[in-house]
Amino acid sequence: MMAETKKGYEKSPRIQKLMDALYEKMPEIESKRAVLITESYQQTEGEPIISRRSKAFEHIVKNLPVVIRENELIVGSATVAERGCQTFPEFSFDWLIAELDTVATRTADPFYISEEAKKELREVHSYWKGKTTSELADYYMAPETKLAMEHNVFTPGNYFYNGVGHITVQYDKVIAIGYEGIKEEVLSRKKELHLGDADYASRLNFYDAVIRSCDSAILYAKRYAAEAKRLALTCQDEKRKQELLTIARNCERVPAKGATTFYEACQAFWFVQLLLQIESSGHSISPGRFDQYLYSYYKADREAGRITGEEAQEIIDCIFVKLNDINKCRDAASAEGFAGYGMFQNMIVGGQDSNGRDATNELSFMILEASMHTMLPQPSLSIRVWNGSPHDLLIKAAEVTRTGIGLPAYYNDEVIIPAMMNKGATIEEARSYNIIGCVEPQVPGKTDGWHDAAFFNMCRPLEMVFSGGYENGKLVGAPTGSIENLTTFDAFYEAYKTQMEYFISLLVNADNSIDMAHAKLCPLPFESSMVEDCIGRGLCVQEGGAKYNFTGPQGFGIANMTDSLYAIKKLVYEEGKVSITELKEALLHNFGMGTKKTFSNEISYQPIDIKLAQQITVQIVKELREHGKEPSEKEIEQILKTVLEAKKESTQSITPVGNSSNQSRYQEILQMIEVLPKYGNDILEIDEFAREIAYTYTKPLQKYKNPRGGVFQAGLYPVSANVPLGEQTGATPDGRLANTPIADGVGPAPGRDTKGPTAAANSVARLDHMDATNGTLYNQKFHPSALQGRGGLEKFVALIRAFFDQKGMHVQFNVVSRETLLDAQKHPENYKHLVVRVAGYSALFTTLSRSLQDDIINRTTQGF
Secondary structure (H helix, E strand, O other): OOOOOOOOOOOOHHHHHHHHHHOOOOOEEOOHHHHHHHHHHHHOOOOOHHHHHHHHHHHHHHHOOOOOOOOOOOOOOOOOOOOOEOOOOOOOOHHHHHHOOOOOOOOOOOOEOOHHHHHHHHHHHHHHOOOOHHHHHHHHOOHHHHHHHHOOOEEOHHHHHOOOOOEOOOHHHHHHHHHHHHHHHHHHHHHOOOOOOOOHHHHHHHHHHHHHHHHHHHHHHHHHHHHHHHHHHHOOOHHHHHHHHHHHHHHHHOOOOOOOOHHHHHHHHHHHHHHHHHHOOOOOEOOEOHHHHOHHHHHHHHHHOOOOHHHHHHHHHHHHHHHOOOOOOOOHHHHHHOOOOOOOOEEEEEOEOOOOOEOOOHHHHHHHHHHHHHOOOOOEEEEEEOOOOOHHHHHHHHHHHHOOOOOOEEEEHHHHHHHHHHOOOOHHHHHOOEEEOOOEEEOOOOEEOOEEEEEEEOHHHHHHHHHOOEEOOEEOOOOOOOHHHOOOHHHHHHHHHHHHHHHHHHHHHHHHHHHHHHHHHOOOHHHHOOOOOHHHHOOOHHHOOOOEEEEEEEEEOHHHHHHHHHHHHHHHHHOOOOOHHHHHHHHHOHHHOOOOOOOOOOOOOOOOOHHHHHHHHHHHHHHHHHOOOOOOHHHHHHHHHHHHHHHHHHHHOOOOOOOHHHHHHHHHHHHHHHOOOOOOOOOHHHHHHHHHHHHHHHHHHOOOEOOOOOEEOOEEOOOOOHHHHHOOOOOOOOOOOOOOOOOOOOOOOOOOOOOOHHHHHHHHHOOOHHHOOOOEOOEEEEOHHHHOHHHHHHHHHHHHHHHHHOOOOEEEEEEOOHHHHHHHHHOHHHOOOOEEEOOOOEEEHHHOOHHHHHHHHOOOEEOO
């Protein structure tokens, strides 16, 4: 149905109070979960792993502190501290032990941790040596794979160190029948088992583990019911007392049984969302089509007069705040790639129903309104667009975009639905798709997609062509021979494709090794209770129990590789203005701009050492404390920034390399590159070339299979890994200097799109988005003046429609001025709540690393 255009409901004062409390302190690492899971594992030695996992889950939810915060209507928290995080030693722990004394002062996503928590973590981690998924995965990997990872060609660190996540479970099922209903289904399957079945023992243990996990979820909710009643007994505020009693009634009923009201349904949703992230440290656990599976409860309550629109809006707003309470600590390197405390919980509105009718309803508008009420990074809000989308919905979405928070992201049904059908989904399933994490389409409740399985730097194989596969005296890539022997562009391009295919095979080896380690050591029975067809198959998700199983690593650097290979083709092989040897020398010497890290072993350069800066900061803080001064968290952050800036200035004072004639020639080559046409300007020849470049990653990947019986599918986006991995990449033939960011997503390189937003969008649309079924990501940045007034919104919506009419898959926007971002760098204390679009997610600008902030600032600013 099409919703009427109307003014949204007002924001309640409660929401601002919840938000203020949420960001009052630095996020904190807590040790309770690590202690509890260690206790359980020590008690269950020798039992089947699926049983051990369910008993550990039970022990954790029985003993984690129960916290109901002031003003909350939706309850359930993994930590005592707001925005705190637990740790998960079963996946990895060495990195955390190494960073316990620096995690509070690192540049990306710092966390406070008490001395007591450090002590407890050091004690329990001694148990986990030799028992983690990361150690087993490392054992499984081929030596060639590890070497490629050491040389920063790709990184699978996401799942190598952490849980997987990246899933939408059957929220609708839990809300409708509760875990008691799921238990009945499992018990029915259990009765069908026969002692003579080949898989009798494994199925029996799986079903028992699922039942235990469901019981644990019910128990967890009842602990909250008891706490709400306890608080109500001593509450002096009558209104709050009644709220607490309602919370208690909600938690007594859900998620044990099916919800009977909208409020119960929302509380049931939240328990599912929270408990999934207590069982495992995977992120991108995505609520999906929230407006669809909750609408019937909302509609029934409104028609019965049980709830007002204002009350329902307040509950939705409370859920938005809670989604920002969930947090996760990553290792320092991964934190740079996922900067901004990203949890990537994607919620999507609009689109079609399974019968192909428009699915927009009043909740679709209220969810967009909630984003404007809270102005927070989570959820990663998205909107599905098709030719039947109501114009009013798109205008409402544009109003959210105009706020500058980088939300929502826009997705094209007309591309994604057929792409999913091409991967085996029925038309009804494809029409019901939602987005996982950043930009990854998935059939909800039926898919283990393993999205974000690795980041593949498409620039590094090109470096290997120039070095014949060698780096620092080691054969890292394919032995493609001397660059001087590649006498035609076709030969050069074939060498590039050879390097690409070789490294893709190693990436697959890495992902499959990690995949097997998760199945062996960390099956997730609670998650599996809510994914079709785990119960039917008697397999957990990690063993291939889901109906659809994929592995989705993403490549990035499309723009750099398009412009680089085009420059080689024109300047070297067609026009003969530069020899291949000259170009190699220019790249080795960073176009005469300084000695930085490159692809050869002739020149080396170490980028800013963040760990060293953190160590210096720790030493300074210790000295201050020895002299009687206790620096505040803000002062510690400023000390670290000062150290980093000092190191940055020392590295940016670049001394020209080589004699003056060589330097002049290198810069002449750079100038020749700069004047060549570039991707992103609606030039058919360049854009068709970009399409072919993308195929060098997407096509070879598709032939591989994973251990869960599924296939690999490609994505084309970097999250924010284009910045840290760019720091490990030498100069490239498109004129990009060494150690600078690689182009993000499928958009043009920063500053290269000079003909406006429509031309840039036309170029991006010419890629084969349907071939990248793990998702593509396209960023655009607009000056706020471009979206002023109704006219600005109409032009903006028209741009999206035009891009999607040409088969673009996804687009997202920053609407913020360069001046605002620069001022936020200088005066972060004045911009605590400035939210920007990073990659497939939004984050608080001031929490990002300086290099990532610079990358966002340097994106081309568009206007109409």
